[in-house]
Amino acid sequence: MRTTRDRAVKPITYAQPPVELPLRTDPEPVPAAGCGVCAALASQRREARLLSDHSTVSDCNVELRNHPHPGEVA
Numbered sequence: 001m002r003t004t005r006d007r008a009v010k011p012i013t014y015a016q017p018p019v020e021l022p023l024r025t026d027p028e029p030v031p032a033a034g035c036g037v038c039a040a041l042a043s044q045r046r047e048a049r050l051l052s053d054h055s056t057v058s059d060c061n062v063e064l065r066n067h068p069h070p071g072e073v074a
């Protein structure tokens with residue numbers, strides 16, 4: 001037996017606020033002090049940025065981020 005409690009939930013007919021995606025503000029990796037590889041990547045990144053070569057900038061960031069440094073706290 002059906003009662004009034006069984007009626008469907010009222011559909012949403014008003015506009016909903018847009019979903020806000022978290023802004024990606026990952027800081028750029030900084031070269032480790034005393035690491036020649038990091039220093040080279042950092043200078044390559046700087047040059048690429050001057051040339052508006054964003055894909056190279058991004059590649060350098062990835063390499064910098066992934067460059068292992070023993071003793072560093074992950």
Ligand SMILES: [Zn+2]
Pocket residue numbers: 032035036037038039067068069
């Ligand atoms: Zn390094």
